[in-house]
Every structure is written in C-alpha cells, then in structure tokens.
Amino acid sequence: MSKPTPISGFPEWTPAQRMIEQFVLDRIRDTFELYGFAPLETRAVEPLDQLLRKGETSKEVYLIRRLQADADGPAGDDTLGLHFDLTVPFARYVLENAGKLQFPFRRYQIQKVWRGERPQEGRYREFLQADIDIVDRDTLAPHHEAEMPLVIGDALRSLPIPPVRIQVNNRKICEGFYRGIGLTDSEAALRAVDKLDKIGPAKVAELLAGTAGASEAQAKAVLALAEISAPDASFADAVRALGVSDPMLDEGVEELVRVVETAAAHSPGLCVADLRIARGLDYYTGTVYETQLVGYERFGSICSGGRYDNLASAGATRFPGVGISIGVTRLLGLLFGAGALSVSRDVPTCVLVAVTGEEQRAASNQVADALRRRGVPTEVSPSAAKFGKQIRYAERRGIPYVWFPGVDGAADEVKDIRSGEQAAAAAGEWTPPRGDLRPLVG
Secondary structure, X not given: OOOOOOOOOOOOOOHHHHHHHHHHHHHHHHHHHHOOOEEOOOOOEEEHHHHOOOOOOHHHOOEOOOOHHHOOOOOHHHHEEEOOOOHHHHHHHHHHHHHHOOOOEEEEEEXXXXXXXXXXXXXXXXXXXXEEEEEOOOOOOOHXXXXXXXXXXXXXXXXXXXXXXXXXXXXXXXXXXXXXXXXXXXXXXXXHHOOHHHHHHHHHXXXXXXXXXXXXXXXXXXXXXXXXXXXXXXXXXXHXXXXXXXXXXXXXXXXXXXXXXXXXXXXXXXXXXXXXXXXOOOOXXXXXXXXXXXXXXXXXXXXXXXXXXOOOEEOOEEOOEEXXXXXXXXXXXXXXXXXXXXXXXXXXXXXXXXXXXHHHHHHHHXXXXXXXXXXXXXEEOOOOOOHHHHHHHHHHHOXXXXXXXXXXXXXXXXXXXXXXXXXXXXXXXOOXXXXXHOOOEO
8 A cells, every 4th residue: 555645625633633622622612501502513414505505606515426336326416515614504404493492592513514625724625613603583682793702702712822803893884884875786895895805905996896886986985994993882983984874884883882892891802893804605694703813813714703694594484693603623723833732741641550560460450440430541551561661651652650559568659750759659549630630731
C-alpha cells in the first residue's frame, strides 16, 4: 500500500488537539444547557432541493449516491446532499415534528457539516458547528433576538481564548433604508454590501449600480449607512441623521437598540452595532450577528447567524426563529495554527500503575480499578520492565504520577515524577491535586 496523503479541507486533529476540542465542546454544551436549550441531532443528508431553496449555491454541496454498485441504476438518490449548515435541517425537523414540540422550542445542535469550498486557513470542507435556535409558531417575540449574544458571549468567555466582539445589525434597517431612498431590489443591495470587507466601497458601489440598479446618489447613501458603527444605542441617532424615513427602518432601529442595550447590561463591550453586517443568505429577516475574535479579525467571523421568519412554513402556519452558530473547527483551527492553545499533557491518564513482574499484573490491575472507581484516570504499565523504563514511559506520555504496588506486605507508594517526591499511599484513599486530575487547557 502506498503512503496515504491528506485530503485538503478535512482536518484530523492530534490526540492532544482532540482533547482541547472536547474541552471546548463541553464548555459550550454546558452554557447552552444553562440557558435551557435541549440537545438535538439531525440526519447528515437532506434532499438537494431543500438544501438549495434559500439562496445557497449547488457548487458547495456534496452529493451522495445510495450505493456505489448502483451507479447505473435510478438516479433518485443523487438528489441527496450532505448538509452544509444546521439551519436548513433544523427547519425541516421542526416542520416534521411540530405536533410533538413545545413552543417556543429551544434547541442546541453540535454536529459535523460539509461544504465544498476552497480550503484555506480557518476554512474547511468538513467542520464542526455548535448551533442554538429558538423557534415559535406564527410569531417570535423580538426579545429572543437580544438573548442570542448573551448565550454566545457566556459560552466563548468560558474558554481560554482571546475576547470576542459580536457585531450586530438588523436587516429591517437595511431594507427599510433602501426602500426609503427608492431602491427596489433590496436583496441585491444586501448581497453587495455583504462584500464590503472583501472588495471595498468603490467595488461595492459598482455592484450596487450593476445588480441593484442604484444611482450614484443611492449608492452613496447605502455606503453611508454601512459606515455607521457604535458600541451603544447612539447608532440610532446616526441613522436618523441620514434623513431617510420608512416604517420598516424605524422598526429595525428599535429592535437593534434593544439588542445592544440588553447585551451592554449583561456584558459591557460584548456587542457593537455595525450596519455593514448584512449576512448574504436570503432567509434572514431581522437581527443578524457576526463575531470577531480579537487579534484574528482578518479571518472573518467565527460565529454568525440571525433572525428568520420564512425558513420553515407549512401552508398558512409559519415557524419564525432566530439562531446563531459557532464555527468550532474554524475557531480551533485558527488558534492551533497560531500556537495559542495547549494542553498540559497529551493523554487523559493521571497515574501509571507500575508492574513489578508479570505474575503480579493482577495486583496492579486491582490498584488501577480502585483508582478509577474514585475518578482518577489510570492505566497499567504495558510491560514489567525495570522501574526506570516504566517511569520513562510515563514521562514520554506526560503522565504525572507512577504508582508502585507494595511487595511482601510493604505499603504502596506513589511518585510525582516531575518533582521526584514519593510517599506511601492507599488506592482507596489517595487523590491527586485537582490541577493534575485532568489535563488542563490553556
């Protein structure tokens, strides 16, 4: 067999990195549950027409075939694709299970997704997302939009990562403003503004003219709106100063003021109103969120989402919702690449129980069992080599303690191989310092 080569865009972490990932997921999960979100996992595939019905591109969807042996058979299963986010599958799940759910329904979902985009630093073809959504039947109270940043702020603050800044806007502000200045194709205008950071104001002005039919004056007004940014509700005065009037604009300003003020009361500095944030997906209808990792702004958002009113509907019944998603793999990939996250040891093991001889392995196993029952991660030495070799095995794996079973009635002893300290111990009583019990992430 020839040496395998990595597949671009499909990360495989080392065991140490995987432990960091598990730590991060545990903290995120704990925060989500503190806010009352229930766990959910949906299937990996969705019908292609459902995946593409809200403006996504088929070029990024991985198609699947039911069986390779069926290559010449009916092509019906080729209409299935791997999901590239968790919002569309969740909307489908709500529609299928609406009669069993209590509304407003709060769920979190931590799951792999697949997207066939060009891999680069922080962007992958297979990656892990951690989502929360709140959906209701027919109407969704706007205060739920103000809650999203609080949850994400607490989740990310619980991690040993740089601080984050959540940029918020409201699509009603943009659409109402565009309507107020006479632009009729608000979706095209939003897609153009969404490219502002990538291509700059001049190119966006050209896009506004070419795709949204904007005049020079209208394009100038759109860019003036996008320039507004404030860490508090003062953004509202800046919007009004532009002299544009529309009921939808007023409604969007009021809703965004509530989001910013709620976030400031909970965590000052967490949110900033930034009216260039558009989120290009068509299904967003209210507040939208993008999250910058301080010091890594050039890589874009590591957590985003927004309010949607029409993603899930059945006849006259709608299920409006609001959701936000942490790009876990994206976040970790950036920090791993910068060497900004580490773990205190490469294995979970806290204690290695030495084996004095193969005929005494059963005694070592009994010690290990007693330690595990007390919650101490323990493994037994793979060989009955000289104690020096067993200690070096522990050192190479980063295991801090070696346990020596007593022989001929002598007491057991445990050694901290970092300091060299060694003392008598009983497996049913001894407990390592809390900082050594589990690997520490930092």
